[in-house]
Amino acid sequence: MTEDGRIFREAWIAGVRKHFPGEPQPGYVVPWEDTPAWERASAAAVFEQVRGFVAVSAGTTAKLTREQKGRFVATCWIARIHKHIADPEPGYVADWDELPEWQRETDADIFEAIERRV
Secondary structure (H helix, E strand, C coil): CHHHHHHHHHHHHHHHHHHHHCCCCCCHCCHHHHCCCHHHHHHHHHHHHHHHHHCCCCHHHHHHCCCHHHHHHHHHHHHHHHHHHHCCCCHHHHHHHCCHHHHHHHHHHHHHHHHHCC
8 A cells, every 4th residue: 555655646746846837845746755644645545546446447537538537636635635634724625626737737647647557
């Protein structure tokens, strides 16, 4: 499970570096080893949710749009935020349409990275 979380985190960091306009905040690209435990557990959990979704869909998730893939990751992540943070900042639990483009693109990249692994 740790490896799954690491794959998720590496896809996040790669997406941030690719899509973030300018220099990202240091917390966005902190290495796996320095990531808080709740975030590592959440990364592994969302990886499992995507893996399960791809499996029960018999691989037909390849037909989803990038937006649909990204929305799935974002929604799973929001649920994890609510699990670990009693009163999260609104930006942490923002709906898809409220997320910045770089984050939407990064979430879609994460889904596709997991999809390739499955």
